[in-house]
Amino acid sequence: MHAELQPAVEHESVETNGVTLHTVSAGPEDGPPVLLLHGFPEFWYGWRSQIPALSDAGYRVIVPDQRGYNRSDKPTEIDAYTVDILAADAVGILDALGYERAPLIGHDWGAAVVWETLQRHPSRVERAVPINVPHRAVFEEYLTGKPRQLLKSWYMFSFQIPTLSEWAYRTADWRGLRWLLDTSNRVDTFNEATVNRYKQAWERPGAFTGMLNWYRALFRGDPADPPSQTVDPPTMLIWGTQDPYLSTGMARDSMQYCSNGRLELIEDATHWVQHEVPDRVNDLLLEFLET
Numbered sequence: 001m002h003a004e005l006q007p008a009v010e011h012e013s014v015e016t017n018g019v020t021l022h023t024v025s026a027g028p029e030d031g032p033p034v035l036l037l038h039g040f041p042e043f044w045y046g047w048r049s050q051i052p053a054l055s056d057a058g059y060r061v062i063v064p065d066q067r068g069y070n071r072s073d074k075p076t077e078i079d080a081y082t083v084d085i086l087a088a089d090a091v092g093i094l095d096a097l098g099y100e101r102a103p104l105i106g107h108d109w110g111a112a113v114v115w116e117t118l119q120r121h122p123s124r125v126e127r128a129v130p131i132n133v134p135h136r137a138v139f140e141e142y143l144t145g146k147p148r149q150l151l152k153s154w155y156m157f158s159f160q161i162p163t164l165s166e167w168a169y170r171t172a173d174w175r176g177l178r179w180l181l182d183t184s185n186r187v188d189t190f191n192e193a194t195v196n197r198y199k200q201a202w203e204r205p206g207a208f209t210g211m212l213n214w215y216r217a218l219f220r221g222d223p224a225d226p227p228s229q230t231v232d233p234p235t236m237l238i239w240g241t242q243d244p245y246l247s248t249g250m251a252r253d254s255m256q257y258c259s260n261g262r263l264e265l266i267e268d269a270t271h272w273v274q275h276e277v278p279d280r281v282n283d284l285l286l287e288f289l290e291t
Contacts, residue, residue, distance in 0.1 A: 007051035009044075014064065016092025017085065022071035023064040023093065027055030033099045034289065035090060036063045039108020039133075041177060041211055043070035043201045045194075046107065049278035050285065057286055062102075064093060066110070068210025070201040081213045082221035083136070087116040091124050100124070103289055107131040107274055109214055118233060119226035127234040129285060132243055132271050134250035135257045137229050142250055152245045155180060159215040166208055174199055184244055185272045229257055236262040236288045238281060240269030262288075 009024035024044050034054055038046040044063040054061045065072040067089060068081060075081070090113055094102055103126045106114035111130035118128050119136075133139070142149040159165050169176035181190065190198075202208050235258045239251040248265065255261045264284055269276045 007048055007055075009051065009063070014093055014096045016096050017088045019067050019073040019075065019089070021064040021067065021073065021089065021093065023062060024051075025063070026051050026061045027059050029060060031055075031058045031060040033060045033062055033094070033097070033102040035093060035102050035104050036061060037066060037090065037104065037106035037110030037113050038063070038069070039106070039110045039112075040214065041181065041198065041202065042108075043198070045197055045201075047274070048194075050105075050274060050282060053278075053282040054285065054289075059289070062093065062097065064089075065201075066113070068213055069207060070204060074206040074210035075213075076206075076209075078213050078216045079221055081210075081217035082223045083112065083116045083218075084120060084223035084226075086113045086214075087120050089113075090117050091121050094124060101126045103127045103129070105129040105131070105285065106133075108133055108271070112136065115231070116226070118231045118235065119228060122232050125233045127236075127288065128231075129236050129238060129288060131238045131274060131281075132240055132246060134237075134246070135229075135231070135254040137257060138250050138253045141253075142247060146247075149247050149250075152247070155245070156215050156218070159212045160219065162209075162216075165212055170202070170208060174202060177202065185270045186242075186276055189270070189272050189275050231258045232260070234260045234262075234288075234291075236264060236284070238264045238266065238273060238284060240266050240271060240273030240276070242267075242269060243271040245271060 009026045011024055014021050014023045036047045043065045047063050051061050068074050101124050104114045111133035114128050114130045115135050118125050237251055237254055241248045255263055266273050274281045
């Protein structure tokens with residue numbers, strides 16, 4: 001088990017796309033920016049193992065709590081969480097902080113936002129690293145055409161019922177959400193100190209509903225298609241192959257949508273690859289950013 005890291009960060013509020021996002025930053029203020037986007041059910045602290053490595057290398061690391069999470073705004077409308085809006089949040093952070101473009105790194109839902117930003121706002125993305133989530137076209141193909149992936153995605157459908165889903169996953173000290181987290185990782189991935197920090201974020205008023213609304217909008221929202229499915233900026237997809245919920249075949253198939261794509265499969269890691277093999281992931285990130 002790697003040691004629990006306590007990255008030194010600066011906290012600020014960033015206005016973007018009609019919401020206020022709690023954001024942490026680290027590294028030299030004049031360093032080149034890099035934007036890190038967390039997934040479900042984490043918050044900015046999900047990048048605790050990457051923030052020190054990137055900031056020590058001279059990058060200005062910017063890590064928001066995405067909308068609906070932790071200390072950021074939590075719109076009540078499900079339509080406020082469609083992927084086009086989430087991509088606009090990422091671009092809006094760059095606007096608010098005065099950056100024309102930056103590398104984007106995302107895990108889980110954060111990776112989905114990275115893919116969407118690559119398609120909708122390619123000029124704003126210097127290069128990109130999605131982690132353990134495929135290109136959206138590939139995910140849709142597997143979800144509708146491959147029964148095995150549909151079965152693996154059962155949890156997404158369990159999130160669709162308002163109120164009941166919130167109750168089911170948070171009852172008994174978050175037993176349901178803890179079970180979902182624990183069944184998707186190695187036994188040493190999350191220690192109790194980390195889980196307790198996550199619980200504090202989940203328990204903020206409106207937070208868990210906001211987190212689930214990302215999944216609800218996936219099935220109920222109807223954003224316009226991006227101009228192109230092709231991804232032009234340099235893109236490296238990192239994938240822990242022991243992910244029990246997402247097929248590794250989706251990672252390979254995502255490469256067909258990348259003009260300049262690179263796939264890094266990590267055989268001894270699960271969905272939570274950046275926690276389980278942080279040194280390996282950090283080395284990949286730094287090498288890719290500096291290429």
